[in-house]
Amino acid sequence: MNGELLGRIGSPADVKALDPAELPQLCADIRSTLVTYGKAHGGHIGSNLGVVELTVALHRVFDSPRDRIVFDVSHQSYVHKMLTGRAQAYLDPDRYDEVTGFTNPEESEHDQFVLGHTGTSISLACGLAKTRDMMGDLNGGSGIGNVIAVIGDGSLSSAIAFEGLNNAAEQGGNLIIIVNDNEMSIAEDFGGMYGPLARLRESGGTAEPNLFHAFGLDYRYVEDGNNVAALVEVLEQVKDIDHPIVLHVHTLKGLGLDAEDAAAGLVEGRCEANHWQDPLSAADRLPGARKYYGEMAMRALEERFATEPGLVVISPATPGSNGITRAFRERAGAHYVDTGIAEEHAVAFASGIAKAGGRPALATSATFFQRTYDQLQQELALNRTPATLLVFGAGISDADNTHSGAFDIAMMSNIPNLVCLAPTSGEEFLRMLAWSTSAENHDPVVIRVPGDMILDGEREGHYPAFRADECPESFTFIGQRSDLPTPPAPDCPWNRYRISHLGSEVALIGLGDAYRIAEQVAAELTWDPKNPIDATLIDPRRYDALDYRTLDAIAAGHRIVVTIEDGQLDGGWGEKITAYYASLPSLSRDRQTHYRATITPQHVLNFGADKEFTDRVPMERLHDRYDLAPGRIVDRIRTALASGR
Known part of the structure; x- marks a missing residue:
């Protein structure tokens, strides 16, 4: 037996x-x-x-x-x-x-x-x-x-x-x-x-x-x-x-x-x-986001190998889980390097390649990039070398407590000179990758590889409804102000937020994978037969810097701004938007006079993960715990509106 x-x-x-x-x-x-x-x-x-x-x-x-x-x-x-x-x-x-x-x-x-x-x-x-x-x-x-x-x-x-x-x-x-x-x-x-x-x-x-x-x-x-x-x-x-x-x-x-x-x-x-062995019952499942978008990225890069000798893909020992197939590795030849389980070396190695004029793309998990923090700050960002970091498995997950990706936004977005991008479709992911690995980019770039929420939506035939590359001019009430700081990497095509739908009263800003949650919240607010709300829906696409002009614009005409991110709230992206709006009353008298004519005091609701380690907790339970389920977010929005805040 x-x-x-x-x-x-x-x-x-x-x-x-x-x-x-x-x-x-x-x-x-x-x-x-x-x-x-x-x-x-x-x-x-x-x-x-x-x-x-x-x-x-x-x-x-x-x-x-x-x-x-x-x-x-x-x-x-x-x-x-x-x-x-x-x-x-x-x-x-x-x-x-x-x-x-x-x-x-x-x-x-x-x-x-x-x-x-x-x-x-x-x-x-x-x-x-x-x-x-x-x-x-x-x-x-x-x-x-x-x-x-x-x-x-x-x-x-x-x-x-x-x-x-x-x-x-x-x-x-x-x-x-x-x-x-x-x-x-x-x-x-x-x-x-x-x-x-x-x-x-x-x-x-x-x-x-x-x-x-x-x-x-x-x-x-x-x-x-x-x-x-x-x-x-x-x-x-x-x-x-x-x-x-x-x-x-x-x-x-x-x-x-x-x-x-x-x-x-x-x-x-x-x-x-x-x-790693999947259950045999999983053999017929469609590939998850990591392998799907990883293979997509490798196909796009491989097409350039013949004419771009300095284009190199780097993996610190975890290729297969990120869609870097054995067939790709064999075809790539010297354009692919496995550094072994040496993430710190991989980042410094990528910086060296970029310094010499090459264009490296380093692919590994969010949880493994944590091992490279000093190299991200010193060898990469301080030296401003244009390497591309493809971050897989980022965000809240049902993984064990040693492999959570919930900390990447707080970790990476606070490093100077590091451009952090969060695409919301495969098409946009490839455009970001093409730009970051091109001669047009002069900075290190993080791209948060889309996750399963984005992939599920794409498989259902759903794509962001508004394809413009930035906030519409008709929505930019303060677009010509000269007192706003110039964003780092001014040549980055994703410095401006994308307005997917222009509404009123409530503005929903969903980062990366959480953009799908923002869409669902917008739909629930609209469907309510008693008190429908036509919310503005925004895809920020970049999370290391704020689009001040768009934030100023949505302040005039929206009672509540909602940020949604699938990462840790403490030190994260949404808190930066809250802090920006909170700083408005401290402006000089001349600027306050200007603001009174254009800006309504904001109530900002931030949604994201608690600062904690989680161990194999199902995603549905985590979304409930963090009030990230669309219904929970809708309830909090309506409570805030009813309180007059």
């Missing part, structure tokens, strides 16, 4: 109690459970299939949670969760959503950190070991025994991993660094260090140069990382070691995928598809 032995494992103590001869059967149970779970639920199945034996051996030898195991990225922690009291979350379909896809101390004392980004395990382990050593010996006051970092699946290409190795060698003391070498990252491994790693594998761990020896670290190699007995033996040998050691373990990613998985394109070994 599938999972029969696994079902009896309630804690690591149960793993220790098994007869050694039972360990292969436990591994077989875990592997078959993972395959079944992957078909029904999806997840990071390939990497977990590769570390089944390693994880069983870790819990056989070490004493978690006294011995601290830190899983890098932690997407390969499913087996660890099964062995630490959470097996039923993988065995029982009714409980599949009980646990996250990453380690989480709220779930179990055996999980050390909430981790979903890469390369940090060695640094975190160094910190745990440092405190243990400062507070006493291995069995002393900290309550911490052995400290083990499990890194791999391409994570070693992340710069912080090398910073951790450097610190570990200097710090000394008990620290076991397990490098899970499955010869893959998310896609293939990229970077100069992978040649020496391959030679270490080929030589049984004896080849030089050995990059771990170069750091001054002890080193051992395990050829068969999917042999549980061999792993138990070597882990027993290094347990309680008195100095840092790297245990280089060669495993096979996706080991155990069956014929049904192979039919879906997932196979053992060096297969990009097996990194």
Whole structure:
């Protein structure tokens, strides 16, 4: 029966109690459970299939949670969760959503950190070991025994991993660094260090140069990382070691995928598809916005490769999820660069390309751009180099708490010299991309790739009704004022807001994906038979700077201005509009006289996300929580109107 032995494992103590001869059967149970779970639920199945034996051996030898195991990225922690009291979350379909896809101390004392980004395990382990050593010996006051970092699946290409190795060698003391070498990252491994790693594998761990020896670290190699007995033996040998050691373990990613998985394109070994497995029931679904608009962007750029040698697409190890297909990569040749899991390097690399006269387009997730904040500000914006950043997965989402895109607006829109654009259609996305990667643009540009709300609308045949490129002149009452600041990047074609519909009383400004919400709110206000309101509908398209002239214009004739954004309100875009209107009474007397003739004091309603981490909360619930459901927004507008504000 599938999972029969696994079902009896309630804690690591149960793993220790098994007869050694039972360990292969436990591994077989875990592997078959993972395959079944992957078909029904999806997840990071390939990497977990590769570390089944390693994880069983870790819990056989070490004493978690006294011995601290830190899983890098932690997407390969499913087996660890099964062995630490959470097996039923993988065995029982009714409980599949009980646990996250990453380690989480709220779930179990055996999980050390909430981790979903890469390369940090060695640094975190160094910190745990440092405190243990400062507070006493291995069995002393900290309550911490052995400290083990499990890194791999391409994570070693992340710069912080090398910073951790450097610190570990200097710090000394008990620290076991397990490098899970499955010869893959998310896609293939990229970077100069992978040649020496391959030679270490080929030589049984004896080849030089050995990059771990170069750091001054002890080193051992395990050829068969999917042999549980061999792993138990070597882990027993290094347990309680008195100095840092790297245990280089060669495993096979996706080991155990069956014929049904192979039919879906997932196979053992060096297969990009097996990194993330969608449920087999999702095979016939239309592609989501990330892949749809990503492929659209790559087609547009590819058409220019033959005549523009400096046009380069950059991906820090996450190509497939963003529509950068394997076929495109092969055709692109030198026009495509995978930097490995090295987002900071990718941004600085893009700045260098742009400085030399090239036109780079760097594509990755909003949650991964967070890792690049210093490079965005220093190497890119401070130097004003015209690189294009394609931000995928931006906005409020039902993702886990390590992969939320809700913070990108507040993060990026407050960096000087960084032009931030939010298209509301595929057509406009391509126009923005064409401009930002052309010689006409002289600044770094962020383009928030449209999300599923925009794509769903386009698939339904819906496009923004008004196609003008800026506010109509008939609506610009104060268009000639000279006292308004010149916007940064004055040559940007998207400095002015687009008025999709000109109404009165209420002005709705919806940014990017949230423009679709603004449209729905406008429709509900119009449809009300008792008190229909013909609201003005505005698509701002740019969120790092305000269109003061249009904001002034809508102030005269609208009692309420509503901003809607699918990101964090604190520090976000809508608050800037509120602050602008709030500043009007502080103007000089001469300017106040001018304003009295043209501007009505505004009541501004801001809608967006709270400042919080969310963990796999359905979108409908998030929209209700943040009052982003169209009906909730309509209710608040009518309440504000009724109160006379």
